[in-house]
Amino acid sequence: MQKSKHLSNKNNLQVLHEDNHIIVVNKRAGDIVQGDKTGDKPLSDVVKSYLKDKYNKPGNVYLGTVHRLDRPTSGLVIFSKTSKALPRLNKMFAAKDITKTYWALVKNKPKKDSDRLVHWLKKNPKNNKSYAHSTEVKDSKKAILSYQIIKKLDNFYLLEVTLETGRHHQIRTQLSTIGCPIKGDLKYGFDRSNKDASISLHARNIKFIHPVSKEELDITAPLPKDPVWDACI
Template sequence: MTEETDLLPEEGEALYERQVIKTDKGQEPLRIDKFLMGRIEGATRNKIQQGIEAGLVTVNGQQVKSNFKVKGNMEIIIFTTNAPDESDITPEPLPLHIVYEDDSLMIIDKQPGMVVHPGSGNYSGTLLNGIAYYLRQQNPHLDESVLPRYGLVHRIDKNTSGLLVLAKTAKAASHLAKQFFNHDIQRNYIALVWGDVEQDEGTIVAHVGRNQRFRKLFEAYPDGEHGKEAITHYKVLERLNYVTLVQCKLETGRTHQIRVHMKHIGHTLFGDNTYGGDKILKGTVFTKYKQFVDNCLEICPRQALHAKTLGFRHPEDEREMFFELELPDDMKTLIDKWRRYVQNKTI
């Protein structure tokens, strides 16, 4: 028997993991729920059965029932969540910007500066704290196994704004997770980057992985000797002298992928204090220009990155869903300021 794992493609740290188990040729017939109890550490038979019912387990690409008999030469795929347990979430009344909601999912306009889920140093005030409060106001008897274990299938970084999908049922989580793995999710981001991007459009292919010295940073590895495969397609939308407005389309999704890939080609995101974009990287030496840039950084004190569009198939009826958000005020004001600078060219 062989096993391998892969992480759910998304911008931040993976919240779902895909575990692949290939059974040996001589595997004796055994119910899949019993089989998986011996393969998933700490899992109860009841939880495994719930996961199988939700479609989080497939055999040779097909969903099965708990009484399915595992035999030799089969490929079993299990989707397991790395999201915080429901016990880690304290419901809090927080402002939520809900773009769309039905019985299966929610689409959220995540505001810049909001952390998506509790973690080190951020145990309250996160999006999931607010979601927990919101859903329990709707249904005080909400099954805690649904929230947030089945809710969060991807995330966007604290200082990135834009669209985020959350599942409200186990079935929806399974369906959406598979679309992420199969690269069927449509995601376009808008970014303001330093420098005049040479090509009108292009594709960046370079593995993305943790910096081997500074573990909180990620880096591009074009030779693929480290990290995971990452592909970003970009298109220039507007040239603004020392900065460029670009659209980035994710084919894969890795931690900090856009931020790392754009820096890799010499165009760090404007305002990105993690990767050096919060200081002057292009421009003049004049004092007035420095003041202008400082004012821009005050207007948008974060990486200028916005998850503008999100498209996927609905988990219940497979209909195509597509959402689009305007730029938030801080990025709008920032871009307008650069446009006026280009027009005036007095500093």
């Protein structure tokens, strides 16, 4: 098993693992993974620039986006550096062969210290928001996650969340539905925003078997610099 370490922080890019086929970075809250209608420079372009500079590459740099994180969320993002690794990683995500663990800060204590939540989520594209239902409704998708309280802070509870499915705003929606909106998440019911417009949801750890080398990878993303996050360690 390989415990990966922080390798680079050039241009605010925190690289946590890099090999011939994949690169894993710690996304800052506010960065977008792929380009969108805002026209802001996406993280994928930042990573391409980093690779172009590091390896003195002429022309275009290949980079495959394997998955995304919401803009106000921070933490681990995997990119593929080769066309060989990308379909394998996509297949691993689809088969749930990649274990993703998130940390979330909530003000309200969940009724249970740990639980497995099952909802059916329906996305409303007009306001880019998902709504949870206890039973299946038209155009909804089943969403499953497990959480446990891992620390009580002065004003918040730190939850560790493991996803079984990957739905639009899944953690945000499901925790809000049980009365535990994430700190700073106005869209899903928290009472005030964070100063930097982030939400206190962090993709903390990822474990998977490397799609090419078959090595076991176990990568943890450092927490954002913030007094409340600092109290979690």
